[in-house]
Amino acid sequence: MSNGAESVPIAAIRRVGSVAVFLGQVLAQVPPAFAKPRLIVQQIYNAGARSLVIIMLSGLFVGMVLGLQGFDLLQRFGSEDALGVAAALGLLKELGPVVTALLFAGRAGTSLTSEIGLMKATDQLTAMQMMAVDPVRYVVAPRFIGSFIAMPLLNAIFCGIGLFGAQLIGVSLMGVDAGAFWSQTQNAVELNDVAEGIIKSVAFGTACGLIAVYEGYHAAPTAEGVGLATTRTVVTSSVLVLLVDYMLTAAFLTTH
Amino acid sequence: MLFFAPLNDRVAKDSNGSPAQAGDAVIEVRDVVYRIGGRAIFDGLDITARRGRITAFMGPSGTGKTTLLRLITGQSQAERGTVRVFGEDVPRLKRRDLFALRRRMGMLFQNGALLTDIDVYENVAFPLRAHTELPESLIRQLVLTKLHAVGLRGAARLMPAELSGGMARRVALARAIVMDPEILIYDEPFVGLDPISMGVICRLIKQLNDALGITSIVVSHDVQELSQIADDSYLLSGGKVVASGTPAELHRTESPEVRQFMEGLPDGPVPFHYPAPDYATQLLDEVP
Numbered sequence: 132m133s134n135g136a137e138s139v140p141i142a143a144i145r146r147v148g149s150v151a152v153f154l155g156q157v158l159a160q161v162p163p164a165f166a167k168p169r170l171i172v173q174q175i176y177n178a179g180a181r182s183l184v185i186i187m188l189s190g191l192f193v194g195m196v197l198g199l200q201g202f203d204l205l206q207r208f209g210s211e212d213a214l215g216v217a218a219a220l221g222l223l224k225e226l227g228p229v230v231t232a233l234l235f236a237g238r239a240g241t242s243l244t245s246e247i248g249l250m251k252a253t254d255q256l257t258a259m260q261m262m263a264v265d266p267v268r269y270v271v272a273p274r275f276i277g278s279f280i281a282m283p284l285l286n287a288i289f290c291g292i293g294l295f296g297a298q299l300i301g302v303s304l305m306g307v308d309a310g311a312f313w314s315q316t317q318n319a320v321e322l323n324d325v326a327e328g329i330i331k332s333v334a335f336g337t338a339c340g341l342i343a344v345y346e347g348y349h350a351a352p353t354a355e356g357v358g359l360a361t362t363r364t365v366v367t368s369s370v371l372v373l374l375v376d377y378m379l380t381a382a383f384l385t386t387h
Numbered sequence: 388m389l390f391f392a393p394l395n396d397r398v399a400k401d402s403n404g405s406p407a408q409a410g411d412a413v414i415e416v417r418d419v420v421y422r423i424g425g426r427a428i429f430d431g432l433d434i435t436a437r438r439g440r441i442t443a444f445m446g447p448s449g450t451g452k453t454t455l456l457r458l459i460t461g462q463s464q465a466e467r468g469t470v471r472v473f474g475e476d477v478p479r480l481k482r483r484d485l486f487a488l489r490r491r492m493g494m495l496f497q498n499g500a501l502l503t504d505i506d507v508y509e510n511v512a513f514p515l516r517a518h519t520e521l522p523e524s525l526i527r528q529l530v531l532t533k534l535h536a537v538g539l540r541g542a543a544r545l546m547p548a549e550l551s552g553g554m555a556r557r558v559a560l561a562r563a564i565v566m567d568p569e570i571l572i573y574d575e576p577f578v579g580l581d582p583i584s585m586g587v588i589c590r591l592i593k594q595l596n597d598a599l600g601i602t603s604i605v606v607s608h609d610v611q612e613l614s615q616i617a618d619d620s621y622l623l624s625g626g627k628v629v630a631s632g633t634p635a636e637l638h639r640t641e642s643p644e645v646r647q648f649m650e651g652l653p654d655g656p657v658p659f660h661y662p663a664p665d666y667a668t669q670l671l672d673e674v675p
Contacts, residue, residue, distance in 0.1 A: 253500060253503070254496050255500050258496055261460060261489055262513070262517065262562075262566075263514075264517045
């Protein structure tokens with residue numbers, strides 16, 4: 132635990148170490164957690180299905196904005212037929228995984244942190260330990276796995292709806308030829324592009340899930356402590372998603 | 388009428404594997420020193436809880452009663468001294484062995500600590516699902532039996548948020564006994580309850596103890612209730628045991644410290660006022 136006299140870098144290193152140790156504990160409980168698949172399905176529902184509305188609405192509007200901005204830019208070069216390609220690659224490789232992760236951190240991440248934090252504050256986690264039940268296995272691991280699985284699924288839905296939004300603006304409103312829109316998209320988007328988006332969303336799901344459960348599990352067992360932990364979840368997850376996104380993008384560009 | 392159906396007919400054994408006898412020391416706390424932030428909570432604490440008896444730990448707020456439970460259950464470790472449960476040195480146990488030991492204990496928390504995302508039935512079934520591979524039909528029987536024992540079979544499908552404080556405490560009690568523990572620990576079981584609920588919990592503690600032959604540890608400062616059910620009592624104050632014996636013996640004790648607690652006197656060895664500068668001087672002082 133950090134104290135007031137500790138310098139910021141030391142405290143940061145200590146925190147990173149603490150998160151890494153906790154990740155090890157959670158990963159050790161992931162295989163046993165699959166013995167209770169009902170808990171995992173429930174958490175996929177909580178983290179995934181309950182985030183669907185916000186993800187679909189955001190995906191639609193992001194796609195529509197892409198349609199407008201993309202058309203405005205491409206028509207300057209007489210390439211408006213490439214709108215589908217621009218929207219698809221933008222969504223699949225960047226906007227889809229990143230925006231989904233940021234929305235996930237705000238919706239599902241905060242929910243996970245406050246739920247676990249409140250369980251701690253009301254002695255539910257201690258009660259489990261007293262029943263010789265490991266809370267990391269029964270509470271933390273299913274939620275972590277749920278985030279890990281839900282994120283790529285939400286990302287796929289976000290990208291699909293986003294592409295529909297771009298098509299709605301580009302084809303239906305701006306008059307881009309529908310055949311050109313879809314055929315160019317089909318020809319330009321490769322499996323690697325899809326894989327890049329999937330890998331990113333899996334990485335973001337891991338990061339957001341880990342931060343959310345870590346903050347909840349280590350929250351001070353008070354109303355203020357749970358509130359602070361929830362805030363830290365959003366801030367840390369958002370920064371981490373953008374940092375990991377940069378690192379992964381650089382890695383993909385280097386390897387291509 | 389209560390119905391208690393033990394999960395199995397196991398015979399309690401001590402650490403050497405010998406069958407244990409009623410009256411044997413089940414919990415032994417010897418010369419324990421425990422500090423929080425430099426302040427001694429316990430300073431040479433000695434306590435024994437015997438098999439099949441209800442042992443009460445009493446004392447004013449802040450004397451470390453709940454801390455003592457944390458030491459006994461291995462949630463905290465003493466700075467010095469030994470804590471033995473069934474002959475096992477609790478602080479030295481590895482996590483797996485500690486969990487094995489905890490499976491022989493049941494604990495009722497002050498607030499019930501029910502899992503809020505599942506209903507009453509699932510709360511009571513939780514330890515069974517976690518530790519056994521029993522078929523659903525048997526789990527159902529066990530859960531309904533325990534809920535019936537605490538009078539809440541009809542509340543099986545209610546969520547914890549729909550329960551009153553007393554009902555939540557009774558559900559937690561059903562959950563605590565569902566694995567047929569050998570020790571049942573109650574942390575402030577009477578706090579915040581109306582007289583009827585208090586009477587129900589009091590009766591349940593006594594009946595569970597007698598019917599199941601378990602060892603009960605009750606931490607509380609409700610002298611009246613504990614006097615009715617406790618076989619042995621310890622009064623804690625200043626980090627030590629200031630009196631021990633049956634509740635009747637404690638009532639007869641002449642020590643001012645014991646009398647103040649047992650009779651609920653507002654002032655005495657435990658002062659009414661928290662240490663402060665002179666009252667008049669402080670009132671006349673200028674505002675800093």
